[in-house]
Amino acid sequence: MQQTRPLPDCHPELFVTEWPSFREYRVENWRLARDGSGNVVRGATSGRWIDLCLPVVISFIWPRVRGSTMLCAFAVLTVGFIIYCRCTQVIHESVLVFPAFGIQLETHRGYPLLKPLFVSRRFIHASLLEDFIINEGLRRWNVRYYLAAVHRSSTDTIAIDVVFENILPHFSVLLEVYQGVQELMFRNHIDNITRI
Incomplete structure (x- = not known):
């Protein structure tokens, strides 16, 4: 080779x-x-600081969002979309x-x-x-x-x-x-x- x-x-x-x-x-x-x-x-973005900060932000927001199903669904969809965009x-x-x-x-x-x-x-x-x-x-x-x-x-x-x-x-x-x-x-x- x-x-x-x-x-x-x-x-x-x-x-x-x-x-x-x-x-x-x-x-x-x-x-x-x-x-x-x-x-x-x-063109393909590698690891950035936002990839590391996303779990921390979610851990702070999740207890406040947990009571509202609408905000919970929005947060899950947003995180899912970000992961999908990064992995495709x-x-x-x-x-x-x-x-x-x-x-x-x-x-x-x-x-x-x-x-x-x-x-x-x-x-x-x-x-x-x-x-x-x-x-x-x-x-x-x-x-x-x-x-x-x-x-x-x-x-x-x-x-x-x-x-x-x-x-x-x-x-x-x-x-x-x-x-x-x-x-x-x-x-x-x-x-x-x-x-x-």
């Missing part, structure tokens, strides 16, 4: 891990500030490229200081994969670039799966992943075409 950061100066959130049979492109949910200061801008953050997203088999898109959610609680995976078999593209979309007045896997679905219609759909990294990260996937998945197909 060899782990590298191909863009260490501008986008250190991209990790490339090479195994003997596959390669993983992982984008973590943080990035460097654009002002050149080197400060980290976190996107920690990282990755693309696993298995050259002989296909690609797998993963999203890891959970609390940043712990192991992921929820992992969603989508596998696209190599025989169904038509192309892997960088596309652009409009959001208000901005142009956003995103990676997409174009594949045939089980009903022989064309489907598109967006890669890194929650984090939406910058173009240079997308370009690095795009070139790696094209090299591993479509290199043999391109070599066969050039020989003909």
Whole structure:
């Protein structure tokens, strides 16, 4: 296993891990500030002082709220919502490229200081994969670039799966992943075409 950061100066959130049979492109949910200061801008917030203070505040408020069912229900719902929001953050997203088999898109959610609680995976078999593209979309007045896997679905219609759909990294990260996937998945197909 060899782990590298191909863009260490501008986008250190991209990790490339090479195994003997596959390669993983992982984008973590943080990035460097654009002002050149080197400060980290976190998408997934790790432990903050409010996480530590919340049990203390609840222990002081709970005896006063216990008599009123309406306030008790509100307090329980509020705490439940805060816990739900903290434990369903996107920690990282990755693309696993298995050259002989296909690609797998993963999203890891959970609390940043712990192991992921929820992992969603989508596998696209190599025989169904038509192309892997960088596309652009409009959001208000901005142009956003995103990676997409174009594949045939089980009903022989064309489907598109967006890669890194929650984090939406910058173009240079997308370009690095795009070139790696094209090299591993479509290199043999391109070599066969050039020989003909």
